[in-house]
Structures are given as C-alpha cells and as structure tokens.
Amino acid sequence: MDFLIGWLAIIPSYATPLLLASLGLIICERAGVLNLGAEGLMAVGAMTGAIIVLSGGNPWAALGGGAIAAAALALLFSLATVVKRADHTLSGLAIVAIGLGVTGVLGRPYVQKTFRGIETLGDLFGIDRGTVFGRIVAVQDPVTSALPLIVFALWWWLQKTRSGLRLTAVGENPAAADVAGIDIQLTQLAAVLASGVLCGLAGAYLSVATSHVWVEGMVAARGWVAIALVIFARWNPARALLGALLFGAADALVPRLQAIGADFPVYLTMTAPYILTLGVLVLSSLRGKTSGEPGFLGLVYLRQDKH
C-alpha cells in the first residue's frame, strides 16, 4: 500500500515533462512540420533552467528562461524547415545534435550542482501529509496542477476556435488553406516556436522542478518518447494526457522500486518505458488511415507544385 501511494504520488511529476513536450509537438505537427528535435530542445530548456536558478534566479523565471532558450533553437529549426524548406527529418536530427552539443559545452561548469527548485503544494499551502490524499497531493507542484487546464485549453483552441482550425488546415491540406488566404509559412513558424516553448518548458521542468540539478544526458530520450506519444495520442491533446500518465507510470516504477529497497535488475526494468512506447507505437500504426496523422506532415509545400 505504501508502495502504491508513493508511486501514485510521483507519477504526475514524471508525466509532466512528457506531456508538455508532446503538447508542443502536437501543435507543430498539426501545422504539418515534423519536429524530431524535441530531445535537443528539451536539453536546452533543462540546462538554461538550471543555470538561471544556480545564478540566483527565481525557479519560475528559470522555467520561462528555459522555454525562451529552446524557442531560440526552434527558430533555427523553422528557418531550416519553414523558410529554407529543408528535409524535416534531417533538420530535426541536426537540432538534436546542436541542442545536446550546446548544453554539453555551455552547461559544463554547472553539472552536478544541486539547487532548490519549485515549491510543492504541500509547502505552499501547508497540506497535512497524514492522510492518503494529503500524501499524494502535497508532493505535487503548481505546474503539474495546471496541466489539465492547459490540456483542456489547447483542445478547445484546436477544435473550437477559428485560429486553431486554421492551424489544422495548414497541416492537413496546405494548398486548400493557402487558397483560403491563410499564411502557410507564418502559421508554421508560429507552430514551431510554440513547440520550442513547450519543449523548453518540459526540459526546464525536468531540471528545475523534479531533479533540482543539471546533468548531461538527463533528458534521457524523453524527447523521443514524447514524439511517439503524439502518434499514440492521434494528435489529440486529451489523449496525450492519458498517454503521458501511462508512460509516467512506467518511468516512475524504477525509482519507486529502488526507494523501497527491492532487489531487481535495475537496467532491465528501465527498459520498460521504451518497450511500452514501442508496443504502443505498433498498436497505433495498426490503425493505418485512422491514425489521425496530419495529411501533409513532414512534406514541403510549394504553391507552384501540383498537390
């Protein structure tokens, strides 16, 4: 029972970075831009967040700083894919390399230095940790608590508003969107920047809110899991919430088992989230046409081409 409560309590903090990143990727991919750079964007966000706190900044400013820094890298990505119409896959991989490289170089003096991160709800509101409810709620933080609202807002924006539908139109059929007077490049540019902001926020959350430290490689393929999560979620924010909780639960298993001192093959158990992701990816692909994938994802739109 103790194990179960402890596990339930930390699942949201493991799900949050995955969810934030996949929400960003959903926006980006709905506009037709395949963004494989999430891993690099998250690394930049994580390092920037840590540097800001270590330099005496406020943890909330650190979250914002991480988002802005990753958006700057996303701007480079959009310059390549949206403006210069380069191959989305290779550009995304280049962004991963640049993100991991930059953080390796600039973050070096800050590695392994722990700091105080964001306060939990328990600290903020003095929640009694005596009850089961209290034990689970007290360790949550404001970012995690705001997530359902963010998911709902994004879902509402994509499904119910004019600008959200325009975004989807660009990813589904840019030729039709173009005829309707939508600025394709501007929409895609904004979508890529939004994915940069959210991936950066996800990375900064990792370092500032959960780990309270910056270590090279701390994103640990979460960016890639987020990309798979988008496919699982059929590009729908609400389903992404569900998926993130599922993956968060798998991810949180190892530290919880370690915490209760269980004897188990640590590294083999750590493969669980990846195997789960792979399994879910296969299941999602079985759906074929109904996968919800934007019709023009990863392709280059030119007005002169015949589509």
Place this chain on the structure above:
Amino acid sequence: MFDAAFLVRRQAPGPLLSGACYAGGLFVGLAISAILLVQAGVPADALVDEFLVATFLTSDGLSQTLTAALPLVLVGLASAVAMRVRFWNIGIEGQLWLGAVAATWVALGGIGPEPLRLPLMLVLGAVVGAAWIALPLWLKLKWGVNEVISTLLLGSIAFLLVQHLLFGVWRDPATNFPVTAAFPEASRFAATGWGQLHYGFLLVGAVTAALWYLLDYTRVGFYADAVGHNIKTARAAGLPVGATVTGLVLLSGALSGLAGVTIIAGTEHRLSQVVGNGYLFSAIVVAYVARAKPVWVLVVALALGAVFTAGNVLKVFYSISEGMIVLVQGTVLISILMAQFFSTYALSRPS
C-alpha cells in the same frame, strides 16, 4: 510571408550550382564551428595547428586520425546504405552496442578455436547488429511503423542491456569498475606498430570497396536508387522493392555491429559504457555529407576522424567539452541542409 508565390522547384539543378551550394553550406558550417571553438577558448591561431597539422601532417597525428576514422567509416556506410532506400536508421548506436556485446561474449567466453576467435567476433557482431534492425524493418514493412522512433527506442534498450551486463556479470573483478576484463590477444586486431593503428583498417578498406562495387556497379545500386527516388514507381516497374529494402537495411545493421566489434577489438580491448557514444550523429553526418556514396564516406569519415582526434587534444589542453564535437557536426549538417535551398528552388517573377 516569404513570397511563396515566386518560389519554384528547379527541374534539374546543374552540377556547378549544386556543387557551389554544397561547398558554400559546408564552408559556412565550418566557419561557424571555428567561431564557436574560438569563443569556447581555443586561440584562433591554434585552430589550423590542431585541426590540420596535428591530425594529418604529423606521423602520430595521422595514425591517430586513421584509427579514429575506422569505426566512423563503418557507421557512415551503415547510415548511407539505409539512406539510399530512404530508411532512417536512427538506431545505429544500438546495433553497434549489441555487435560489441556479441563480440565481448565470444572474447570473454573464449568461444571457438583461437585462430578463428576474431573472425567469429566479427561475424557474430555483424549478425547481431543485423538482427537488432530486423524488428523495426519488419514492423515498417508489415504495418508501416515509423522506423525513426522504433530504431531509436531499440537503441536506448540496447544501451540499457549493456549497462545491465557491465554492472552485473561482466563487471571487471580486478577493479570493480563497470568495464569488462581486458580481452586476450586472440580477440584483438593485431597492431601495425604505427601509432594506435591496427589491422582492422584492411577490413574497413575491403568493406568500403565491396560496397562501392555493390552500389555503383551492380543492379542492387540501381534498384536502391529507384526505391530511394520513388518507391511507388519502383514497385510499379516490377523492381524487387521488398528484397532491396530488406537487404540494404539488414546490411546497415550488420555494418553498425561490425563497427562495434572494430572499436573494442581494435582500440579499446574491452567493453565499457563509453565505447559507442556519439556514433549516431557521426554516422548521419558522414552519410549525408558524403551524399551516401561509399568512396565519399571514406573521405568524410577521415575528416571527421581528424575532428575527433583534435577534439581529444582540445579537451585536454583547453578543457573543451566533448559536446563540442556533436555541436560542430550539427552545425555543419544544418548549414549544408539550408544551403541546398538555393540549388533546389529558384525565384521566378511572373510578369
């Protein structure tokens, strides 16, 4: 916003134009990298010394560069053959790790007679590398599962398996560090006596020549290009699309596995947690910059071998992080990608 109305695809960009764009992109990428290195604390006048003189023009440096280039050639070829059929092998590091694991198993267990030990390591490494990419390949052909993510996830799983072994049964009993015991002589490539260079260079040379022949002078290369350009047309024309893709993708995994064996049998002589790091991006950069052509892979891998050699020196003397090498590779890659815009598209102004 960016005058999309005036942008048209060039039908066939001339060799001069595409060459100039490529060279321009490469130059800009290298120039930005040089600026980054200077910013990171390397004196500008030391750049030529470290990257040209100390890597190609001294005997020690050249042997170091050649040794570093050997696995880069193999992973570059691995990425190139998959790229030719438009299959994204992002799991090169995973296949490399498992190839190394298979070879370590042979070396530490003393499997087979001694004279056949090293050949057995190479064959088994290649087979295991191919086996590790067989699953994503099958999933892609059968259900259209995105190979970018499936190969990458299998790469992460492979690395965790390596850690499981290194922190478990293979932990060096002498030091208790998570590295295996050193391999016996029979499991190593013989040293040439010139710096660190080992006779694995013969294998790498032979593999490159074989692939060059396969892709440039046999029908396999022709099929691959047809599939790479337009898979639907290739299928409609009755070409053996499935067999071509399967063959080349399995070859990609085998080459990655072989690279893993070359690293541990050639230079490291033991399996550790760091031997395979960073080869994924190197492979993609080498294959892309070399336009997936085997001979050019050799050339680009040599250049990148020099960057690795220089990177090691910079790390020691100017305490530049290893991340710099990845950053340089990413910068060059995106720079060439962006420069291609000018050869692929033209601005046309309708009257």
